[in-house]
Amino acid sequence: MAISPRLDIRQTQSLVMTPQLQQAIKLLQFSSFELTAFIDQEMERNPLLEREDVDRPLEATEPRLDAADKPVLDSAPPETPLLDGMTAASASEGLDVDYDNTFNNDSAADSDGAEAFGQWGSRNGGSHGFDDPDTGLEQTLAGEISLRDHLVAQLNVDVADPAERIIGLHLIEMLDEAGYLVGDLDELAEKLGCPPGRIEKVLKRVQGFDPAGVFARTLRECLGLQLAERDRLDPAMQALLDNLDLLARRDLAGLMRVCGVDAEDMAEMIGEIKALDPKPALRFDHIVAQPIIPDVLMRRAQDGSWLVELNSDALPRVLVNTRYYAKVAGAAKSKDDKTYISEHYQSANWLVKSLHQRATTILKVATELVRQQDAFFRLGVQHLRPLVLRDIATAISMHESTVSRVTSNKYIATPRGIYELKYFFTQSINSADGGDAHSAEAVRHRIKAMIEAEGRDILSDDQIVVALKADGIDIARRTVAKYREAMGIASSVQRRREKALGL
Structure with missing residues (x-):
């Protein structure tokens, strides 16, 4: 067989991730602070992007959850026309951080x-007297x-x-x-x-x-x-x-x-x-902890159902200034200038759509989480049901990896406090009487409550197992010991010794 160069036509199928798709996936797993830094970089790089400062209501509608109903989301168009020929999408806004001056x-x-x-004076060499007109009352207050x-x-x-x-x-x-x-x-x-x-x-x-x-x-x-x-x-x-x-x-x-x-x-x-x-x-040096800004808010409606909405304070709008684009595109003469403007306009539009899709996906996942963990929000942590990513992904017709990215570093403000969305995914523990499975987090909470309530009689791990099985929880002694050690609780021998010493 002679070896010679030739041309062949072949038809194949392959999954190719475009840069736009990679960007959309990356935006999903960003926290609000990471998203803010990313948007700031894009705004410095792309002159067609702007940030709207005026507070406006969220474009996505507010879903209502009943115990037996699934959430219904009204899809908003990815681009909503605003004043001056601009388009908007939801994005995340960071916080201003004050840094202490350091000594050289x-x-x-x-x-x-x-x-x-x-010495009496300022750090820059100036001095201030009581008759200084620039000295206000607030400068004389003690800090x-x-x-x-x-x-x-x-x-x-x-x-x-x-x-x-x-x-x-x-x-x-x-x-x-x-x-x-x-x-x-x-x-x-x-x-x-x-x-x-x-x-x-x-x-x-x-x-x-x-x-x-x-x-x-x-x-x-x-x-x-x-x-x-x-x-x-x-x-x-x-x-x-x-x-x-x-x-x-x-x-x-x-x-x-x-x-x-x-x-x-x-x-x-x-x-x-x-x-x-x-x-x-x-x-002395009080460093104020940076508060967590929840991405999702939930509250109870008058009829007892849950209302879930995105936090508008954490979702400002990123705008594409189409008027400025039309102006500079019309003034462009060379091919390179036209290519530069066209690429940045497409990039800005794609970012706007990706941010809107991110906001919609977060709201959809959070809504389903609230629906499935309804007993937890109504009755407490002991009623937290076991849940895995597959359950949410199946309910909202998404891939598990998408749900995993959405729930990473995202927080929801509930009547019971602020929780990371990952908190609601827990392993299941079988029921001793063949009923519904129990959440591992709920079992840990019950073990901690039993140990905190013990009096002079210290409960061993075996006694805790017997008590839990009486409540319908099928759990092994080594699992009880693992949960106890993870919560930083000493063994029964050490607790008995400390109680004898009055510690």
Whole structure:
């Protein structure tokens, strides 16, 4: 057979994911913050995209859920005409985050401790008097003192040597948010050009500052500083601090043997340890936790059904400015300019449609979740039913992977609190009497409630199994132990020992 080049025509079928389809899939699994960052990048790249600031009602209608009815969604067109020839779609909006100003170590070293003396003036070198017309009443109000200001004030009073004040300022800048000293002291000594012994001397001095336990390098040192401040760091307590791993394992017998004390003294020592603050600096620098913005809202209607809707605050509109597109397209002369404008216009339209499809899909999945978990919202976590992705996917005629992407990092605000959509998917545990299966989350909640309600008689895992089987839950002892350990609950032996010690 001769080998020669030739042309063949073949017909094949293959699944090809276009860039637009990949973008739509990626948008589904984005959280609201990730989507905000993505939209900001697209708006910087595409001049035809704009964000509408005016609040407008959501285009998708509000579904009503009854116990026996399936949700009905009215599909909105992907592009809705607005003013000035624009089109809109639902998107996600982020939050503004305020960042605290940080102190520059180099500027502290160059100022020779000037800032440590608390000079009257602003950071940029200006000063303000009481007769300054720019000084308003709000500038004279007292605010929350920070940890740094609190420590610098003590440094001004307790340390007179300017060189040691500079070292103290650097040590203050090496504190983390909990008040622990992070970083290498040898590197600090090399940076400042002083012997390491002088760094250690200043460290010992600032470790006596308020709050007690600040400038510690380990948890043991932090607790030791607080006990020393209370004059309670005796040899037995020091032995307890040196063996905190035994305390973490609840090996009370080993602790009593190491510390040389009886059960009564050990219970008193552990009580003193529990009264200490392992993170002494958190009382000063209050870092406000970023709240979760729910993607979906639900509330009860007057007839007792559930109303589910998208959160309009988390879904601003992204617009395609068709008027601007017509203007620049008409002014384009070269082929490259026309291609550039056409590609960006298509990209903007596809993004608008993808965002609308994302919002509709989230609403559809959340609506079905609320319908299937109706007993949970009405009666509580003990009535949470077992559910898997396949159940929702089958009900709304979608693929399981789509449901998985939609429920990742999405939250719903309910009358019982804010939950991640993934929370409602739990494994099933068989019923002992052949009835409906039970949710694993509901069983865990019941186990926790039984242990919290136990009095002098401590329940073993076997006793919990018997009690659950009496309630119609078929569960193995090892499953009870696994759930108990996952919730951080000690074994019956350890709980009995702690109750005997009064812990």
